[in-house]
Amino acid sequence: MDYAGLTAKYKVNRPLSEKEKQHQLSQTKASSAEPLAQLSVIRMNSTYLECCDKFYTWKGLMTAFTGFVILLFAYAFVSVLVVALTKYPATDPAKQSEFLLFVPLSLVIVSIPIPLALWFLKKEAFRYTHYPLRFNRKTGMVHVFRLDGTTLSVPWREIHFALNPAQMRNFWEVRGHVLSEDRSTVLETFVLPTFASWGSPYLLAQWEFVRRYMEKGPTQLLDLVQYPLDIADRRETFWFGFQRLMAEFSVAPLLAWLMSPLLFPLAIVRWVTMHTCKIPQWPEEVAAQSEVDPKDRYQRDAQHPYVPPQQQN
Structure with missing residues (x-):
């Protein structure tokens, strides 16, 4: 639940930092991590790999929190009005003046956070x-769907990928920096879906998955995508969203079930949030570059699910 890049945009039009140079990741050199999709893949085939963003996992959490704050202060706002209407001192002029000062001040205070x-x-x-x-x-291109609905297209080999500190303390994430022609100024930044603590085997696992796909193709990665996200051209169902939240605790199944009473209402808010949102659509030029051969053997998406080896003919 790291919101760096969403609540506050990444800083751009700035020099590339020394730490970003020090922690640069090479597109042509394997990292120390084993590749993992980490529940981020929407579609994979011989033409392109499409992943979700890092905000997708906990979608609805911010809405739940802010909705609670709005309801809390709305209740306070209404309560002050009720007091004003029912407890107004009709006979005491001194108390009337105090009350007339208290009520507007209270209304202003409770309305500020809304x-x-x-x-x-x-x-x-x-x-x-x-x-x-x-x-x-x-095509050797990376296409990024921006927060405002526009898209960024940039050559894979020209992106400066680096480990950067995430907003959450002691966590890091892989960011892609689009640089100026002199390779020293950051013009735009996007981020891969996964973030983890320094030293975690998962920190570079998703990066290695993407890197290996772009450099070597999907052949050795196909069976790593066992749970593609069925969100390419539709909103997720309520149960899919609930299962996605539960999946964050999959390493500790008992904890997942203990958390389920909290995750269930969050899944309801997530479902409502999703239905207020539009489904992203790639521009025609991006879609035209992404045509997939219907006979492609390396397709993995909702229409081409993972089949365990023992079930294959």
């Missing part, structure tokens, strides 16, 4: 269900 909460709410709701990343190995 615009801020609405601002946070609109960061997640009434936007897009997700913000996909498309890695096209046939």
Whole structure:
């Protein structure tokens, strides 16, 4: 649940930092991690790999929190009005003046947080269900669906990938920096879906998955995508969203079931949030570059699910 890049945009039009140079990741050199899709793949085939954004996993959490804040202060707002209407001192002039000062002041105080909460709410709701990343190995291009609905297209080999500190303390993430012609100024930044603590085997696993796909293709990666996300051209179902939240605790099944009473209402908010959002659509030029051969053996998506080896003919 790291919101760096969503609540506050990544800094751009700035020099590439020394740490970003020090922690640069090479597109042509394997990292120390084993590749893992980490529940991020929407579609994979011989033409392109499409992943979700890092905000998709906990979609609905910000809406739930801000919705609670709005309801809390709305209740306080209504309570003050009720007091004003029912407890107004009709006979005591001194108390009337005090009351007339107290009520407007109270209304102002309880109403201040509501615009801020609405601002946070609109960061997640009434936007897009997700913000996909498309890695096209046939053209060597990376396509990024921006938060405002526009797209960025940049050559894979020209992106400066680096480990950067995430917003959450002690966590890191892989960011792609689009640089100026002199390779020293950051013009734009996007981020891969996964973030993890330094030293975690999962920190570079998703990066290695993407890197290996772009450099070597999908052959050795196909069976690593066992649970593709069925969100390419539709909103997720309620149960799919609930299962996606539960999956964050899959390493500890008992904890997942203990958390389920909290995750279930969050899944309801997530479902409502998704239905306020539009489904992202790639521009025609991006779609034209992403045509897939119907006979492609390396397709993995909702229409081409994973089949365990023992069930294959």
